[in-house]
Amino acid sequence: MSQTPDSAVRTYIDTHRAAFLDDLAEWLRIPSVSAQPEHADDVERSARWLASALAGTGFPVTEIWPTPGAPAVFAEWPSEDPDAPVVLVYGHHDVQPAALADGWHTEPFEPVIKDNRMYGRGAADDKGQVFFHTLGVRAHLAATGAAAPAVHLKLLIEGEEESGSTNFRALVEAQAARLAADVVIVSDTGMWSETTPTVCTGMRGIADCEIELNGPDQDIHSGAFGGAVPNPATVAARLVAALHDADERVTVPGFYDDIAVLTDAERALIAELPFDEAEWLRTAKSHAASGEAGYSTLERVWARPTAEVNGIGGGYQGPGGKTIVPASAQLKLSFRLVSGQDPYAVQKAVTDWVAARVPDGIRHSIVWGAPTRPCLTPLDHPALRSVVRAMGRAFGEKIRFTREGGSGPAADLQDVLGAPVLFLGISVPSDGWHSPNEKVELDLLLKGVETTAYLWSDLAENWKPASASASVPTAG
Numbered sequence: 001m002s003q004t005p006d007s008a009v010r011t012y013i014d015t016h017r018a019a020f021l022d023d024l025a026e027w028l029r030i031p032s033v034s035a036q037p038e039h040a041d042d043v044e045r046s047a048r049w050l051a052s053a054l055a056g057t058g059f060p061v062t063e064i065w066p067t068p069g070a071p072a073v074f075a076e077w078p079s080e081d082p083d084a085p086v087v088l089v090y091g092h093h094d095v096q097p098a099a100l101a102d103g104w105h106t107e108p109f110e111p112v113i114k115d116n117r118m119y120g121r122g123a124a125d126d127k128g129q130v131f132f133h134t135l136g137v138r139a140h141l142a143a144t145g146a147a148a149p150a151v152h153l154k155l156l157i158e159g160e161e162e163s164g165s166t167n168f169r170a171l172v173e174a175q176a177a178r179l180a181a182d183v184v185i186v187s188d189t190g191m192w193s194e195t196t197p198t199v200c201t202g203m204r205g206i207a208d209c210e211i212e213l214n215g216p217d218q219d220i221h222s223g224a225f226g227g228a229v230p231n232p233a234t235v236a237a238r239l240v241a242a243l244h245d246a247d248e249r250v251t252v253p254g255f256y257d258d259i260a261v262l263t264d265a266e267r268a269l270i271a272e273l274p275f276d277e278a279e280w281l282r283t284a285k286s287h288a289a290s291g292e293a294g295y296s297t298l299e300r301v302w303a304r305p306t307a308e309v310n311g312i313g314g315g316y317q318g319p320g321g322k323t324i325v326p327a328s329a330q331l332k333l334s335f336r337l338v339s340g341q342d343p344y345a346v347q348k349a350v351t352d353w354v355a356a357r358v359p360d361g362i363r364h365s366i367v368w369g370a371p372t373r374p375c376l377t378p379l380d381h382p383a384l385r386s387v388v389r390a391m392g393r394a395f396g397e398k399i400r401f402t403r404e405g406g407s408g409p410a411a412d413l414q415d416v417l418g419a420p421v422l423f424l425g426i427s428v429p430s431d432g433w434h435s436p437n438e439k440v441e442l443d444l445l446l447k448g449v450e451t452t453a454y455l456w457s458d459l460a461e462n463w464k465p466a467s468a469s470a471s472v473p474t475a476g
């Protein structure tokens with residue numbers, strides 16, 4: 001009986017689907033919330049669970065890599081061909097906080113399957129998209145009949161992506177030799193929609209800060225003193241109001257210096273997508289589109305930098321009035337960044353801009369979080385053609401290109417390892433990342449499995465990276 005490779009892959013996936021979903025559900029039951037210290041043990045448990053699942057999959061090397069924060073998981077499965085490309089898959093095993101009270105219909109850490117979807121925190125972001133690599137590599141081996149994958153496969157699954165990947169770059173630097181790769185595949189993004197499969201080709205970076213403004217040493221009477229001393233809440237509001245001009249461009253001097261300008265070809269790829277503004281607004285749960293003049297909505301979200309007010313506070317917020325000049329006010333700002341912007345240069349420009357605007361009598365402090373750099377895929381890279389072919393085989397459709405407005409530490413891998421970053425994800429906008437009732441579409445999840453089953457063969461057949469022999473993993 002002869003089977004084409006595609007039907008061998010599909011048969012393998014069908015046969016193992018139930019066990020695969022059971023295993024994923026077991027992992028989703030571990031509340032690996034990296035932002036909440038009370039879940040630190042759960043994040044550790046999630047790392048151990050994954051390492052053992054990867055060992056069970058057949059990875060001869062599985063290790064837990066501690067960091068000063070949450071642990072990462074590393075796994076490696078060398079190819080039998082020493083010249084095969086070395087591929088490093090990146091994902092994360094930590095998740096965003098979730099509680100039933102936030103509006104979940106079922107317990108966030110008790111996954112349920114309903115209407116061919118698995119609901120649970122992390123189903124799409126990112127445990128589901130990490131886990132499809134386990135069945136994917138098994139299906140790949142079933143189709144090739146080989147004992148090892150066609151590429152040297154490495155996995156690095158970090159444990160603190162949802163809290164800013166604070167220790168990630170240092171970990172990658174310390175382990176650069178073990179992580180050496182010809183290409184990095186980030187498995188933590190999405191597609192355009194259920195019916196328009198796409199490959200993401202870029203993510204924005206982010207720099208975020210908290211600003212504290214202090215005026216009087218305590219709340220003071222606004223009739224006795226107001227109008228004659230500076231009010232920190234007014235200063236906070238003025239800062240926010242001055243952040244954008246009438247064209248919704250960010251006013252901080254130097255903010256747009258050196259940014260990668262969208263080429264006509266890139267704009268054409270974006271314009272190819274079936275964008276429907278009313279539908280997009282429904283997904284955004286928003287009531288009007290607005291943003292930088294001269295750019296489409298998708299260009300604004302994917303390829304233009306932003307300044308966003310994430311929080312503003314100060315003064316009396318309780319019921320009724322309270323006639324005071326408040327002692328303090330607070331702002332939380334974040335800046336999404338695009339290629340060409342250096343997060344540290346943006347931090348300095350904003351810090352100087354704020355300092356120049358705070359009047360006498362108001363003290364201020366500005367504290368920056370760990371920034372994330374923007375990252376773009378080289379559109380002419382041969383490995384990108386492999387990803388597009390493999391996805392095309394799995395989905396049976398033309399594959400188009402998107403970007404993501406969100407951020408992740410992909411650029412650190414690119415910088416430190418000197419390898420191009422590609423993105424492979426099957427999540428869709430309705431999956432509800434970071435929201436109540438996060439889910440993953442099971443058909444798409446299994447298309448992810450199928451894509452990787454083809455991808456490793458396609459890469460090995462169609463691409464001989466010049467550096468392959470320099471980065472062969474050492475045995476043992």
Ligand code: BES
Nearest residue numbers: 161162163164188189190404406407408
């Ligand atoms: N996987 C997301 C990034 C993402 C968001 C990709 C939307 C594609 C579409 C990642 O887990 C994430 O949530 N990143 C945070 C980073 C932050 C916590 C530093 C983000 O983008 O806000």
Ligand code: MN
Nearest residue numbers: 092125126188
């Ligand atoms: Mn993610």
Ligand code: MN
Nearest residue numbers: 125162433434
């Ligand atoms: Mn996330």
